[in-house]
Amino acid sequence: KAGVTQTPRYLIKTRGQQVTLSCSPISGHRSVSWYQQTPGQGLQFLFEYFSETQRNKGNFPGRFSGRQFSNSRSEMNVSTLELGDSALYLCASSTGLGLATNEKLFFGSGTQLSVL
Amino acid sequence: EDQVTQSPEALRLQEGESSSLNCSYTVSGLRGLFWYRQDPGKGPEFLFTLYSAGEEKEKERLKATLTKKESFLHITAPKPEDSATYLCAVQAMNTDKLIFGTGTRLQVFP
Numbered sequence: 001k002a003g004v005t006q007t008p009r010y011l012i013k014t015r016g017q018q019v020t021l022s023c024s025p026i027s028g029h030r031s032v033s034w035y036q037q038t039p040g041q042g043l044q045f046l047f048e049y050f051s052e053t054q055r056n057k058g059n060f061p062g063r064f065s066g067r068q069f070s071n072s073r074s075e076m077n078v079s080t081l082e083l084g085d086s087a088l089y090l091c092a093s094s095t096g097l098g099l100a101t102n103e104k105l106f107f108g109s110g111t112q113l114s115v116l
Numbered sequence: 117e118d119q120v121t122q123s124p125e126a127l128r129l130q131e132g133e134s135s136s137l138n139c140s141y142t143v144s145g146l147r148g149l150f151w152y153r154q155d156p157g158k159g160p161e162f163l164f165t166l167y168s169a170g171e172e173k174e175k176e177r178l179k180a181t182l183t184k185k186e187s188f189l190h191i192t193a194p195k196p197e198d199s200a201t202y203l204c205a206v207q208a209m210n211t212d213k214l215i216f217g218t219g220t221r222l223q224v225f226p
Contacts, residue, residue: 004159035216042218043160043203056212090159104150105214107159 004108006091012114018079021111025072025093032074037088049074086115118143118208122217129194129224137189137202137220145209149187151180152203160203194224
């Protein structure tokens with residue numbers, strides 16, 4: 001069974017640009033959550049989607065947005081990139097209701113975003 | 117405010133030298149505490165979920181315990197392949213969000 005797939009693996013952008021990251025969950029998983037990981041802050045929750053609906057959102061500015069498609073694949077978008085957005089962006093999927101039911105998360109390997 | 121603090125930030129052990137990693141938390145009602153392992157260049161991998169004080173779980177050389185204020189991840193006779201960053205996360209009763217600590221980077225030398 002294939003794991004969580006995130007593309008691209010690496011991305012280099014300049015300030016002011018926008019970026020879209022993609023996440024394909026494990027087959028049959030309906031919940032997808034996104035996290036930002038930086039050396040100083042650790043993993044920080046961005047948002048969670050279940051059945052194409054955003055269930056939860058972390059404390060990030062509106063420049064960070066996401067969506068989920070009917071096949072459970074998810075994308076996150078960051079507009080007007082800032083230097084501080086440089087980070088590893090991780091996607092995780094789970095089988096049922098995800099974070100609402102204490103389920104374990106299956107993480108992808110992440111997209112390493114560098115903003116110059 | 118819900119908070120998770122892990123210590124130490126880094127730990128170097130000789131192969132076979134047992135030790136413990138600490139995760140202190142402050143939440144308004146604990147729904148669950150999670151331990152994950154993260155290898156360089158990869159996403160975190162689930163290890164354990166603990167729900168109530170006094171609960172313990174084991175997997176190979178790892179044993180996780182939980183009190184009302186902290187959790188410990190005990191590593192018995194570690195091997196070099198146990199080298200990784202160990203992450204602790206908590207989920208509060210009144211929210212679905214996971215709050216992660218910044219992790220403990222463990223290095224085990226032969």
